[in-house]
Amino acid sequence: MTLIDDIVESRSVSVVGLEKNTGKTECLNYIIRNLPAGRVKVAVTSIGVDGETTDSVTGTSKPEIFLREGMLFSTSEKHYLQRRILSELLDVSDESTALGRVVTARALDYGNLLLSGPSTGKGLGRWIRKMETLGAGLTLIDGAISRLSSASPAISEAMVLSTGAALSANIAELVRKTAHTVGLIMAEKYSGPGYERMSGLEGGGIWNICTDGSIRQVPSGMSALSLASVKDNLARGFAGIYVSGALTDRLVDRIIADGAGDGFEIVARDFTKVFVSPSCVARMERAGIMLKMLMTSRLLAVCVNPVSPNGIILDSSRLCGALEEKLPVPVYDLFRLDS
Amino acid sequence: MVRFKDIVDSKCGIRYYFEGLELSSGFSRKLLLETPMMTSTEEIKASYISVLEAVRVLDDYDVYESVTARLCELRDITATFARLEDGEVLDEIELFEIKHLALVSAKVRELLEPMNLCSDRVECRLPLPEDLSEVLALLDPDGLGINSFYIYDSYDPRLAELRLVIRRASGEERAEAEEKAAAMEAAVRASLSASLKSFSSLMKDSLYSLARLDIILAKAKMMEDKGYVIPKVLERGGKGGYEGLFHPQIADSLSESGRSFQPIDFSYSSPVTVLVGMNMGGKSVVLKMLALAQYLVQFGFAVPATSARVAPKDEVFLISGDAENSREGLSSFAGEIKAIDASIAYARNIGEPLVLVDEPARTTNPIEGTALVSALVQTFSELGTAAVITTHYDIAGVRCRQLRVKGYSEGKMDYSLADVGEAGVPHEAIDTARRTGADSRWLDLARRFADNR
Numbered sequence: 156m157t158l159i160d161d162i163v164e165s166r167s168v169s170v171v172g173l174e175k176n177t178g179k180t181e182c183l184n185y186i187i188r189n190l191p192a193g194r195v196k197v198a199v200t201s202i203g204v205d206g207e208t209t210d211s212v213t214g215t216s217k218p219e220i221f222l223r224e225g226m227l228f229s230t231s232e233k234h235y236l237q238r239r240i241l242s243e244l245l246d247v248s249d250e251s252t253a254l255g256r257v258v259t260a261r262a263l264d265y266g267n268l269l270l271s272g273p274s275t276g277k278g279l280g281r282w283i284r285k286m287e288t289l290g291a292g293l294t295l296i297d298g299a300i301s302r303l304s305s306a307s308p309a310i311s312e313a314m315v316l317s318t319g320a321a322l323s324a325n326i327a328e329l330v331r332k333t334a335h336t337v338g339l340i341m342a343e344k345y346s347g348p349g350y351e352r353m354s355g356l357e358g359g360g361i362w363n364i365c366t367d368g369s370i371r372q373v374p375s376g377m378s379a380l381s382l383a384s385v386k387d388n389l390a391r392g393f394a395g396i397y398v399s400g401a402l403t404d405r406l407v408d409r410i411i412a413d414g415a416g417d418g419f420e421i422v423a424r425d426f427t428k429v430f431v432s433p434s435c436v437a438r439m440e441r442a443g444i445m446l447k448m449l450m451t452s453r454l455l456a457v458c459v460n461p462v463s464p465n466g467i468i469l470d471s472s473r474l475c476g477a478l479e480e481k482l483p484v485p486v487y488d489l490f491r492l493d494s
Numbered sequence: 495m496v497r498f499k500d501i502v503d504s505k506c507g508i509r510y511y512f513e514g515l516e517l518s519s520g521f522s523r524k525l526l527l528e529t530p531m532m533t534s535t536e537e538i539k540a541s542y543i544s545v546l547e548a549v550r551v552l553d554d555y556d557v558y559e560s561v562t563a564r565l566c567e568l569r570d571i572t573a574t575f576a577r578l579e580d581g582e583v584l585d586e587i588e589l590f591e592i593k594h595l596a597l598v599s600a601k602v603r604e605l606l607e608p609m610n611l612c613s614d615r616v617e618c619r620l621p622l623p624e625d626l627s628e629v630l631a632l633l634d635p636d637g638l639g640i641n642s643f644y645i646y647d648s649y650d651p652r653l654a655e656l657r658l659v660i661r662r663a664s665g666e667e668r669a670e671a672e673e674k675a676a677a678m679e680a681a682v683r684a685s686l687s688a689s690l691k692s693f694s695s696l697m698k699d700s701l702y703s704l705a706r707l708d709i710i711l712a713k714a715k716m717m718e719d720k721g722y723v724i725p726k727v728l729e730r731g732g733k734g735g736y737e738g739l740f741h742p743q744i745a746d747s748l749s750e751s752g753r754s755f756q757p758i759d760f761s762y763s764s765p766v767t768v769l770v771g772m773n774m775g776g777k778s779v780v781l782k783m784l785a786l787a788q789y790l791v792q793f794g795f796a797v798p799a800t801s802a803r804v805a806p807k808d809e810v811f812l813i814s815g816d817a818e819n820s821r822e823g824l825s826s827f828a829g830e831i832k833a834i835d836a837s838i839a840y841a842r843n844i845g846e847p848l849v850l851v852d853e854p855a856r857t858t859n860p861i862e863g864t865a866l867v868s869a870l871v872q873t874f875s876e877l878g879t880a881a882v883i884t885t886h887y888d889i890a891g892v893r894c895r896q897l898r899v900k901g902y903s904e905g906k907m908d909y910s911l912a913d914v915g916e917a918g919v920p921h922e923a924i925d926t927a928r929r930t931g932a933d934s935r936w937l938d939l940a941r942r943f944a945d946n947r
Contacts, residue, residue, distance in 0.1 A: 236585055239672055241657060243644040244590040247569065249520070258587060263644065264661055 158315075158487060159189045161455040163293065165313040167283055168455070169306040171298035173336060176321040178460030178489065180218040183297050185458075185489040186315070187221055190293075198227035198286035200257075200272030201297035202279055202305040219267035220297065227291055229259045229282060231271040240266025245289065250278050257282070259289070270297055279310050306340075306452060307427040313453040316340070318478075319460030324467045326474055333457065334481040335433045339426045340454045341483065345447035347420065349397070353449055359400035361385075363393045364420065370397060382409060389413045395420030397449070401428055404435040410444070417443030425450040456485045496809065498793055499527035506785035506812055510743035511795070515712040518565035521701075522708035529709075531792045533806050538727045541794035544619035545724065548707075548714035550609065551620075558711070561605050564598045565708045571595065571701065578694045583684045590643035592690065592697065593633035597641055599623035599700045600630060602707070620710065621703035624696050632689055645679040649686075653678055717796035725791055725802035730846065735761030738800030741783045745798075756909045757799070760784065764895045766874045769884040769911070771899035776909045777884040778814060780899060781850040784882060785812040788848050807880070808845030811837040814852035827857050834870065841879040849874065849881040860887065868892045886923075 162168050170186070172179035183199070190197060199220065222228055222240060229248075230238075232255030242260040250257040252274050273279050283294050298305035306314040316337065323329040345353075348368030356362075361373040373385055382405060389396055390413035398406060402423045410421060421439070423429045425448050431439075439446060457478060461469040471488045478486045502509050517523050532538045552558050574588045584592070602623050634640075635648045647654035656678065659671040690697075716722065720742070728734055738757040745755035758780060769777050787797050791804040813833045837849045854870060855863040864887040871892045874881040896914040924940050 232587055235587065241644070241660070241675075243642045244586060245642045247587060247591060247594075260644075261642070264657070 157485060158456045159186065162186055163190065163195055165293065165453070165455070167294040167296065167311040167313070169296040169298045169311040169314045170317065171303050171306045171314060172317045173333060174322040176464045177317045177319040178458060179317045180220065180297065181460065182315060182317045182458040182489055183295065184221045186295065187223060192223065195292040196225070196227070196290050197293050197295060198229070198289070198291035199270065199295040199297070200229040200282055201270035202272060202274060220270045221267055222262045223265050224262055226262045227259060227286060227289055228262065228268070228270065229257050229272045230268065231255045232258055234269040234271050235260065238268040240264060240268050246285070248285070250281065259285070276304055276307060276310055279305060283310070304427050308425050308450040308452040313455050314340070315455050315458060317458045317460065320463035320467045320469050321460070324463065326469060326477055329474070330477045330481055331433065333478060335436065337454065337457065337482050337484065338436065339429050340452055342426065342446050342448050342451070344451045345420065345422045345449055347395070353397050353422070356399055362397040363389070364395035364397060364422070366392070366394045382406060390415035390419060395422060397422040399424050401430055403430050404432055407431055407435050407439060411438060411442050415442060415444050419444045420447055421445070422447050422449060424448070426452060454484050456487055457482055459486060459488045460490060461488060462490070496531040497527070498529045501789055502527065504785065504789070504812060505814065506782045506789065507741065507743045508786055508789050511786070511790065514716060516715050517712045518562045518708050519568035519705065521568050521570040522565070522705040524570065525702070525705045526709050529793065532794065533792065533808050535727050535729050535806055538791060538794060538806060540619055542724045542727070544710050545714050545717065545794065545796065547620040548710045549718060551606070551711060552714055552718055554609070557605055557609065561602055562711065564601050565704060567594065567598055568701070568704055568708065572698065575694050575698050578687060578691050581691065582687065583680070584687045585683070586644065589633060589683065589686060592629065593643050594641055595697060595701060596626040596630040596633065598704065599626045602704060621706040623703045624700040626693070626697060626700055629690065629693050629697060632686060645682050649682040650678055713795055720798065722796035722798050723801060725797050725804045727791070728803055728805040730806055732805035733762045734803040734805050735763070736787060736799045736802045739783055739787060739802070740798050741779060741786065742798050744779060758783070758909050758911055760911060762880050765878050765880055766871050766894045767882045768871060768889060768894050768896045769882060769899065770886070770896060770914060776899045778852050779909060780911070781812060781852050781882060781884060785810050785850050807848040809840055809847040811840070811847055811849045813837065813850065830854060838873060841874070841877045847879060849879055851881070851883045853884050853886065856886070863887055864889060
């Protein structure tokens with residue numbers, strides 16, 4: 156099973172869903188069930204607190220994560236005390252969530268529990284380091300619904316994306332939306348001039364990449380929000396532009412309007428900072444502009460859930476086939492694989 | 495009673511000092527903020543002895559590092575103790591935290607005991623955690639000594655059997671066994687909580703001792719790193735003084751821009767000192783330094799000076815007529831008068847304060863202003879209150895010591911103090927203004943008006 160092999164090779168993997176109920180948790184459970192026992196010590200948590208507590212508000216059942224003996228896991232105090240699994244408490248952190256502090260334990264048996272770990276990207280980064288000191292060789296993160304941030308390459312090294320009927324009931328539309336996101340995730344890594352400097356920059360801002368390889372900050376171009384106040388031409392005479400904050404349609408259109416043409420490079424920090432629409436990507440392609448990322452994530456696979464919560468069931472093999480045709484990564488219907 | 499948190503944002507700048515302390519745990523920080531100011535000579539001396547003992551821990555860097563690594567893990571679990579004392583049943587997380595405290599206590603004792611910090615344990619001023627081995631025995635029934643916790647099989651032999659069932663069974667059988675096990679675990683927690691109750695105050699003592707140890711180590715570390723000194727603590731009412739006193743925050747910001755801070759010598763040889771000197775001459779800085787040093791001593795910190803002799807006071811008043819009273823709807827003058835009046839009332843009725851007033855009555859007309867300041871000097875003299883007052887007014891005719899800040903000379907700031915002598919209040923305001931590059935016509939006229947007086 157290549158998905159599991161790829162995961163074992165990675166140090167940290169985020170599982171994120173393109174939409175609620177695209178089978179993200181089932182995907183994580185599938186991974187956990189199939190990891191070779193004893194080969195690697197696994198730690199698992201979720202960034203789910205903010206997004207997923209709304210689940211209990213809307214009344215849909217929140218799926219529990221399946222754990223195997225020996226695994227490390229982190230969850231909130233509340234969910235730890237409600238667990239139905241024998242486990243040994245190892246650490247109580249200062250990391251606080253809406254459901255109490257984050258605690259870490261080792262499963263002494265198999266069983267299920269609700270995961271609700273650190274709620275910020277920084278907190279997750281600290282969590283990964285903590286798990287490494289506790290001996291974990293692989294950390295798995297259950298990402299928040301419609302929040303891809305936990306899959307940021309600044310946090311986890313590799314990712315698995317789940318998609319499915321909940322995103323769209325129309326296979327063509329589902330494939331188009333999924334392919335768009337996958338395209339952004341797999342955008343080429345930038346390695347041109349100024350790479351070192353850009354990597355070291357903190358905070359938001361826009362930088363021109365000059366033809367001589369130097370970079371210089373666009374005055375008052377602190378973010379896309381203050382774009383209107385930027386009077387300088389952003390494209391003419393430059394080799395590219397580095398946007399450390401959010402890359403939006405408006406910003407891209409401005410760059411195109413400023414005369415960016417064939418070979419011009421737009422560099423974003425990583426795919427989680429890119430919020431451009433499929434049509435905007437098409438406009439970039441037409442103009443010959445290349446979108447690159449300072450940091451890239453390894454997308455290991457796309458997992459598919461052909462069943463949506465409102466009862467729509469798509470033809471699994473047709474869906475997988477259509478996705479495989481468009482995507483350069485393996486596509487799995489884990490529901491079918493599992494049964 | 496003044497607590498550290500009441501003065502941490504005082505204008506004297508003690509927060510900078512506080513933030514520079516290398517405290518290992520947030521709980522120690524909280525405890526320090528709650529610490530009351532010491533006002534007795536004996537108490538302050540004892541607290542300095544503990545800092546000196548802590549220096550011996552610093553000397554063995556391995557021990558210091560191991561101890562502080564443990565102290566980093568300290569958590570405020572006082573709420574758990576309160577629940578324990580109320581007879582409530584603790585949950586697994588609380589039991590884990592108690593076990594963790596017991597392990598930290600044992601480790602710190604193990605690290606510090608061989609150092610023989612004091613031949614006589616009773617004489618030892620360095621707080622050591624209590625012996626919590628009985629607590630540990632309760633929460634570590636298998637004697638593993640590992641920092642982890644669950645309701646171990648050995649608490650109840652039936653638990654092991656049930657857990658075996660859970661592991662093998664599925665469906666309803668498993669659910670049933672899980673329910674039984676949960677009830678049994680709850681019973682174990684109840685009995686553990688009951689047994690732990692009697693250790694509650696011992697555990698609390700241990701937690702507080704560890705936090706105090708953290709604070710004292712941080713004080714000692716700062717003293718050693720920065721070269722601060724432990725002052726000679728005088729009896730109450732004694733006349734102290736400083737040599738080479740400086741202000742760490744201002745010194746640091748000066749050194750960032752490549753300049754250096756000129757330390758000062760100061761003594762409280764007569765009760766009231768009047769400080770004169772030109773504008774921008776560092777008079778306010780002197781007052782801030784004196785307030786800072788007084789607070790540092792009374793909270794048991796080393797002082798940024800080469801030597802210091804300090805008598806404890808009951809209260810420190812640092813009064814500068816900034817605009818902060820406007821929030822209360824008072825004019826700056828009324829606010830200042832109220833603040834000064836509070837210090838007089840304190841000296842008259844409550845205790846022995848140190849009063850530091852920056853340019854009182856500066857916002858009013860110079861004739862009445864001079865009268866108010868002269869009268870203030872006399873009032874504090876009559877009360878025998880230690881006071882330092884800065885002013886631009888000529889207050890001839892009142893008996894007091896007058897010093898002047900040397901101030902800006904040859905492009906350098908000199909904070910050192912000298913007797914005023916015959917010259918009286920220096921008249922340098924117009925020259926100082928000229929150095930800032932202000933309008934020359936304006937200043938030429940000002941010079942003419944001044945000379946005509």
